[in-house]
Amino acid sequence: MLTALIALPAFAETPRPGPDYADRLLGEAGRESLYQRGVDLEIVYKLDLVGKLTRGGNQGHLYALDNLDIKLNLDGARLFGHESTHGLIYFLGNHGGKPALQNDRLPHGLDNIEVPEGADTFKLYQAWLEHDMSDSLSLKAGLYDLNSEFYVTDSSTLFIHPTYGIGAELAGTGKNGPSIFPTTSLALRVDWHPAPQWSLRAAVLDGVPGDPDNPKGTHIQFNSGDGALQIMEAAWLPGDAENRVGKLALGLWRYSARFPDLLDANIQRRSQGYYLIGERPLAKGEHGETWGFLRWGRNEGDTLQFDSAWSTGLVWSGLIPGRPEDQFGLTISQENNGAKWRAASGNPVRREQALEAAYRGAVNGWLTLQPFAQYLIDHGNDPGQNRSWWLGLRCEMNL
Numbered sequence: 001m002l003t004a005l006i007a008l009p010a011f012a013e014t015p016r017p018g019p020d021y022a023d024r025l026l027g028e029a030g031r032e033s034l035y036q037r038g039v040d041l042e043i044v045y046k047l048d049l050v051g052k053l054t055r056g057g058n059q060g061h062l063y064a065l066d067n068l069d070i071k072l073n074l075d076g077a078r079l080f081g082h083e084s085t086h087g088l089i090y091f092l093g094n095h096g097g098k099p100a101l102q103n104d105r106l107p108h109g110l111d112n113i114e115v116p117e118g119a120d121t122f123k124l125y126q127a128w129l130e131h132d133m134s135d136s137l138s139l140k141a142g143l144y145d146l147n148s149e150f151y152v153t154d155s156s157t158l159f160i161h162p163t164y165g166i167g168a169e170l171a172g173t174g175k176n177g178p179s180i181f182p183t184t185s186l187a188l189r190v191d192w193h194p195a196p197q198w199s200l201r202a203a204v205l206d207g208v209p210g211d212p213d214n215p216k217g218t219h220i221q222f223n224s225g226d227g228a229l230q231i232m233e234a235a236w237l238p239g240d241a242e243n244r245v246g247k248l249a250l251g252l253w254r255y256s257a258r259f260p261d262l263l264d265a266n267i268q269r270r271s272q273g274y275y276l277i278g279e280r281p282l283a284k285g286e287h288g289e290t291w292g293f294l295r296w297g298r299n300e301g302d303t304l305q306f307d308s309a310w311s312t313g314l315v316w317s318g319l320i321p322g323r324p325e326d327q328f329g330l331t332i333s334q335e336n337n338g339a340k341w342r343a344a345s346g347n348p349v350r351r352e353q354a355l356e357a358a359y360r361g362a363v364n365g366w367l368t369l370q371p372f373a374q375y376l377i378d379h380g381n382d383p384g385q386n387r388s389w390w391l392g393l394r395c396e397m398n399l
Helices: 002-007 031-037 154-159 341-345
Strands: 039-052 062-075 083-097 121-132 136-142 185-195 196-207 228-236 245-259 270-282 289-299 306-319 327-337 351-362 367-378 388-398
Touching: 031 039, 031 154, 154 289, 154 306, 154 327, 306 341
Parallel strands: none
Antiparallel strands: 039 062, 039 388, 062 083, 083 121, 121 136, 136 185, 185 196, 196 228, 228 245, 245 270, 270 289, 289 306, 306 327, 327 351, 351 367, 367 388
16 A cells, blocks of 8 residues: 555655654654655554552463554555545554453553553554545545544543543444444545534544454444444634634434444444543643643443443643653543443443543654553442552653
8 A cells, every 4th residue: 555655656846844753763864855756754653561569360460462553644646636535554562461351350440551452463443544535524424433532631631540531431332343443434424614613524434343243354234234423512712713712512322223222132222422521721831831622421220330421630741851742741531331221231330430640751753652540530430449559651752
């Protein structure tokens, strides 16, 4: 595929400056030529080391998880002669141990690059084209991660726990999850900006991403009964396009297929829900600023373990003079087990709660280190593991 892209003719003859490849570990390595032809190649490798400090199962065991992202950002003007079109081809690789296995297993995981057991693989993760119909309207189609544009607060992306990417009340839906990391589905998305500070976005996605019986590789299939996942989000974006100063958004989602009721499998229920997210700057200092965020979502509670989830946190940038890009954050999250799930499972635990602290700082242009700590206040499936400490370190390399 990459060879084919290189062979495509360059429609725009005038060279333009490419990215600063000196800040990448492998340097230019032929990427300038690709860029001039319309392909910007990004390679990012993440290695997470996570261990449990508190007594109990797996105390002192060190887990290693890794994640490789290879992205080809496509410039339609140079590749296809269409200035209003661009695209993405995105390969994803995962390998390594998983924190919180067996007796320590958490339904929603500990780490946002954690994948289900047996799902270590290298695959095509996203492949889509987007066309700008006008300055305010665009269409996107292809293999698509809905969490790349829906249920997103930029300030919460600092944290390692998966709930800060997408809430557990939506992440656990469907026959194979929604179209999010690590498995995506085909989708059609429309994005409309009726006014500079307002956005209305909607998407229709295959209701069953990949192949539930085969987590390895990329699978696109349409089976009877899969249905579709429909999602929309309305957002207010104060500030201007170059300097956003916050976000407030309401999202709605539903599956067209029905799912068995947790208490009576003979009854089929609709799986649907909504979420509210917001973030804004709270203070600005001499070297940086402070942002706060709040995220809350809820579903119908008839077909899923978690019927609601929320999280809130603060992120400070530039705490250390001379390091304006460094970030430090504190946050708390909670996932609530629904009444029907507790009755069906016999598990009386009403919630999971966790605290997280993280600091992210660049060592040089291509290496970023992020130590983090998580304190599990309540452990959903195993109350004997309540109040446990986990420490970790993320090493992120821009190759």
